[in-house]
Amino acid sequence: MAAKIGQLMDEKLGKQKNDVLPVLKDLSKIILTEGKKFNVCEKAAKDLPEIAGNALLSFSSSGNTSKLRPLKVGVLFSGGPASGGHNVVVGLYDAVKEMDPKSEVIGFMNGPDGLLKADGKILSKEDIDSVRNQGGFYLLGTSRTKFEKESDMAKCSETIKKFDLDGLLIIGGDDSNTNAAHLANHLKKDGSKAVVVGIPKTIDGDLAYLPYLQTSFGFYTAAMTYSEMVGNICRDLPSSRKIWHFVKLMGRSASWITLETAFQTQPNVALIGEEIKEKKMTLSQVIDMVADVIEKRYKAGKKYGIVLIPEGIVEFIPEIKSLISSINKAIVNIGNDHFIKMHINDRKEKVLVELIQEHERLFIELPHTVQNGLLSGLDPHGNVQVSQIASDVLIMDLVWDRLSQRGIKLTTQTHFYGYDGRCGYPTWFDATYTYNLGRAASILVANSKAGYMVTVNNINGSFDKWQAQAIPLAGMMAVEERKGKDCLVISKYLVNLNSKAFKEFEKNRDKWAIEDSYLCPGPVQFFGPDELVKSRSITMTLNA
Numbered sequence: 001m002a003a004k005i006g007q008l009m010d011e012k013l014g015k016q017k018n019d020v021l022p023v024l025k026d027l028s029k030i031i032l033t034e035g036k037k038f039n040v041c042e043k044a045a046k047d048l049p050e051i052a053g054n055a056l057l058s059f060s061s062s063g064n065t066s067k068l069r070p071l072k073v074g075v076l077f078s079g080g081p082a083s084g085g086h087n088v089v090v091g092l093y094d095a096v097k098e099m100d101p102k103s104e105v106i107g108f109m110n111g112p113d114g115l116l117k118a119d120g121k122i123l124s125k126e127d128i129d130s131v132r133n134q135g136g137f138y139l140l141g142t143s144r145t146k147f148e149k150e151s152d153m154a155k156c157s158e159t160i161k162k163f164d165l166d167g168l169l170i171i172g173g174d175d176s177n178t179n180a181a182h183l184a185n186h187l188k189k190d191g192s193k194a195v196v197v198g199i200p201k202t203i204d205g206d207l208a209y210l211p212y213l214q215t216s217f218g219f220y221t222a223a224m225t226y227s228e229m230v231g232n233i234c235r236d237l238p239s240s241r242k243i244w245h246f247v248k249l250m251g252r253s254a255s256w257i258t259l260e261t262a263f264q265t266q267p268n269v270a271l272i273g274e275e276i277k278e279k280k281m282t283l284s285q286v287i288d289m290v291a292d293v294i295e296k297r298y299k300a301g302k303k304y305g306i307v308l309i310p311e312g313i314v315e316f317i318p319e320i321k322s323l324i325s326s327i328n329k330a331i332v333n334i335g336n337d338h339f340i341k342m343h344i345n346d347r348k349e350k351v352l353v354e355l356i357q358e359h360e361r362l363f364i365e366l367p368h369t370v371q372n373g374l375l376s377g378l379d380p381h382g383n384v385q386v387s388q389i390a391s392d393v394l395i396m397d398l399v400w401d402r403l404s405q406r407g408i409k410l411t412t413q414t415h416f417y418g419y420d421g422r423c424g425y426p427t428w429f430d431a432t433y434t435y436n437l438g439r440a441a442s443i444l445v446a447n448s449k450a451g452y453m454v455t456v457n458n459i460n461g462s463f464d465k466w467q468a469q470a471i472p473l474a475g476m477m478a479v480e481e482r483k484g485k486d487c488l489v490i491s492k493y494l495v496n497l498n499s500k501a502f503k504e505f506e507k508n509r510d511k512w513a514i515e516d517s518y519l520c521p522g523p524v525q526f527f528g529p530d531e532l533v534k535s536r537s538i539t540m541t542l543n544a
């Protein structure tokens with residue numbers, strides 16, 4: 001039988017050595033230097049006193065060699081998978097084994113659950129070799145469990161003691177790194193020798209803290225995977241010339257993925273949730289905006305095109321956000337466990353009774369698939385599951401109705417590119433970024449630095465200019481209202497209308513709307529010329 005490409009790719013990528021930042025090559029020579037002290041908000045100073053005084057750390061080479069001790073480091077994935085996660089573990093493993101072959105990396109199974117249940121295993125060389133440069137989180141699995149109660153913290157401490165850990169890497173997004181900060185503080189207060197290091201992950205791109213953290217890993221690979229699929233549609237459009245495609249792209253809140261995919265493919269319309277919110281646009285205005293572009297193209301003889309819709313759009317449209325919040329409250333009143341066991345018609349009936357008239361009217365006008373999505377129950381954080389809401393169908397149906405009123409009939413199709421893009425082979429950028437994050441994290445553990453997120457900065461520049469850094473987690477935190485309570489969290493990095501990336505999009509979108517300026521980037525590249533292989537996201541590069 002002919003070789004299977006999947007097997008060849010796994011083998012070839014598994015053998016591919018990762019580029020190492022010059023400063024991280026000889027681990028025995030690295031020194032950490034304290035820089036800027038971060039201002040922490042009042043609540044962070046009060047709730048996280050053990051780590052609130054941390055200053056920015058930069059990595060440099062001292063010239064002198066020091067003896068490194070064997071380390072035991074735990075690692076877990078938290079939240080949605082993102083390409084590059086395995087390479088954090090690989091980078092960590094290679095580094096601690098270089099420090100001392102007796103070092104061990106303990107992987108906790110199924111995310112934070114594994115830490116709570118002390119379900120960890122020592123990772124072998126075979127484990128590591130099997131995931132080098134591979135997408136997904138399948139080595140360990142993941143979950144969205146939070147450490148919310150004091151008893152959770154105590155369980156984590158016990159596990160850490162049981163495995164005699166010097167450190168723990170939490171690979172996650174904003175919520176997981178919020179968890180990491182609290183656990184770091186708890187362990188330090190307890191006098192534990194183990195330090196917690198946060199690793200910035202999420203395909204959504206909403207974990208950044210400029211100028212210190214320019215992007216989370218996984219974002220670029222996901223955006224490029226979606227761009228490949230959108231680009232293929234873009235090639236179909238002027239070929240078959242008959243369909244309007246409505247494509248929903250993942251990204252729970254932020255519209256970064258949609259913006260990046262827009263740069264990569266130049267679609268006719270890309271809706272940006274943050275713009276809709278800032279301009280306080282109603283659902284009807286959003287529908288008009290899309291319908292106007294379609295009508296213009298229709299009059300120019302073009303009955304085809306593509307609209308990109310961020311997954312989180314519904315939460316940016318004020319009246320829908322308010323409806324979601326009422327449904328959220330209604331489900332809490334009914335009891336989520338009871339609610340999800342009910343038949344969909346009964347769920348609808350129960351919820352409608354709880355809604356005010358204005359929300360009831362809006363709900364009834366929504367397409368059935370959207371109604372069902374809104375009634376799919378709450379996620380583990382107690383929120384309506386936005387990814388279950390068919391916002392592509394919502395926009396498509398309403399645009400279709402609006403254009404019918406204008407005498408225009410369309411052929412339409414919806415798509416949801418979500419889980420399809422989270423676990424692809426990492427781009428060179430994500431593979432390299434994460435490998436170096438893992439290596440840099442080992443140095444924080446070796447130096448007992450608690451309460452930091454490790455980053456690599458200047459990543460918009462050439463590889464030799466990249467710089468390893470560690471940012472104080474407490475300094476990244478702010479107070480936000482969550483479920484009616486003031487909580488200390490890492491704020492989401494949303495698309496800012498004054499950012500260079502958004503301005504660039506704004507400058508081009510009218511042209512993309514009418515002309516066929518489509519681009520088709522093709523698959524993620526790992527081998528070939530540097531300008532393809534070593535590419536980075538346009539949004540991150542502009543905003544840097």
Ligand code: FBP
Nearest residue numbers: 079080173202203204250251252387
């Ligand atoms: P993280 O923020 O945990 O990285 O997850 C992001 C994401 O992929 C979103 O884009 C999406 O809305 C969500 O996860 C889906 O979550 P789940 O895997 O739990 O369905």
